[in-house]
Amino acid sequence: MDIDKTLHDEQRIMRMMRKTLTSIVRDTAPRDGNPSPLTEATVLGIKDCLVVISNREVELARLTGRTLEERPHYSDEKPSAHVVKLSSIPKKTH
Structure with missing residues (x-):
């Protein structure tokens, strides 16, 4: 298996896990004075x-x-940046 594909797949998995965990935290956040259903642990x-x-x-x-x-x-x-080749910049002659 291609190592780049494996790394990109792992990046996708990490992103999915992070989004899921943060959604769980958001969904279970205390509201209207009710305590969080999650334990401290x-x-x-x-x-x-x-x-x-x-x-x-x-x-x-x-x-x-x-x-x-x-x-x-x-x-x-x-794009907010523009790439300029150094070779295209004229040299100063003194």
Whole structure:
């Protein structure tokens, strides 16, 4: 199996797990003065899992040459940066 595909699949799995855990936290957050249905041990377990997921996402980004700053964009969106080849810049002559 292709190592890049394996790493990208793992990135997808980490993202899914993070989103699911944060949805559980959001859905079970105390409301209207009602206590959380989650025990303190469960809350700590979720926090520990999110730390492990976050650390692995950083490792996977490093291994695949990506950054965690990447965000989706529209296909017709203008890029915020423009790449310029150094060879296209004229040299100054004194």
